[in-house]
Amino acid sequence: MSFTTLLYHEIRERLSLRPDAPSPIKVKQNYSDLLPSMLFVTLENFEAQMLYLYEQNYHTLTLPEVMAYYYNDAEIPEKSVLITFDDCYQSLWYYAYPVLKKYNFNAVAFVVTGWLNDEPEPFNQDKSICLTTESLKDMGDVFEYANHTHDFHIRLNPTTNKAMVSSDLEFSEDLDRCNANTLITSPQVFAYTFGLYNDANIALLKEKKFKLAFTSANGTNTREMNPLLLKRTVIPYFMDLPTFKTILNA
Incomplete structure (x- = not known):
């Protein structure tokens, strides 16, 4: 038996989505980046995808x-x-x-705890703004929350993130800071930032007794796979419903 894990970031209404323009992120940490438009889905497509899962009697896994x-x-x-979201932007709450x-x-949100804002901000469809801890707690009847680093969600170049160039001690301390947030309900579960990692990162997660870690590589998960x-x-x-169905049946 195998299962597919779906990865979402942001949702927008179709008329407000500009597929040619990346979205600037706004987070508590002093960090700037652009979220590529390909990481957005339209609300209409998301609703159709979830309706399909419901009508086909899919079981949404928990961690x-x-x-x-x-x-x-x-x-x-x-x-x-398994339905997952990364980074916890405003559309998680609104859509x-x-x-x-x-x-x-059931769904999972991977949280960058150092990105969470102290106070809620008005919904802005032109930016990707992180939610607050309290907003995420209010969604605890649907979402489990897992580790996506505290302030290591930094891309140095297209193939390298901060964890890959940091010492084991630095990365370990960051993981601990994230898990120290009482919001995190699944402290043994991690998602690699930008889907990037190296052998040292995997070894450290194993040493710290993480049970699951997720990449952003496409494909299904079987029992024989490395759970890290x-x-x-x-x-x-741009994914239409027929393609979505194909992914589930791969």
């Missing part, structure tokens, strides 16, 4: 179920999918949460 699958030989339903809650779906190198399929803005 404890995935850990039991890898470490206790537990079975999962034939139609199983994703209501749709997921409507279908009683699980695949997640990015759902881009």
Whole structure:
């Protein structure tokens, strides 16, 4: 038995989405970057995708179920999918949460705790603004929260992130800072920032007894895979429903 992990970042209404323009991020940490337009999905497409999962009786996995699958030989339903979001931008609250809650779906959000704002800001569809800790806690009936670093979500070049050039001690301390936030409900689960990692990062996660870690490589996850190198399929803005169905049936 295998399962597919879906990776989302941002959601926008179709008329407000500009596929030719990346979105500047606004976070608490002193860090600037642009979120590529391919990491957005339209609200209309997201609703259609979730409706399809519901109508086809897909089981939305929880992280404890995935850990039991890898470490206790537990079975999962034939139609199983893990829904994940990275970075916790405003659309998580305004768009994703209501749709997921409507279908009683489970989902995971990977949190950069150093990015979370102290106070909520007005919804701005022209920027990717992080939510607050309190806003995320209010969505705890749908979302589990896992480690996406505290302030190591920094890209140095297209193939290198901060964790890859930091010492084991520095990376370890950052992981601990993220997990120290009481928001994090799954402290043994990690997602590599930008999907980038090296052998030293994997070894450190294993040493610190992380149970699951997710890349952004496309594909399905089988029981034989390294649970610290699980695949997640990015759902881009241009993906139509037939392609979405193909991913689930791969």
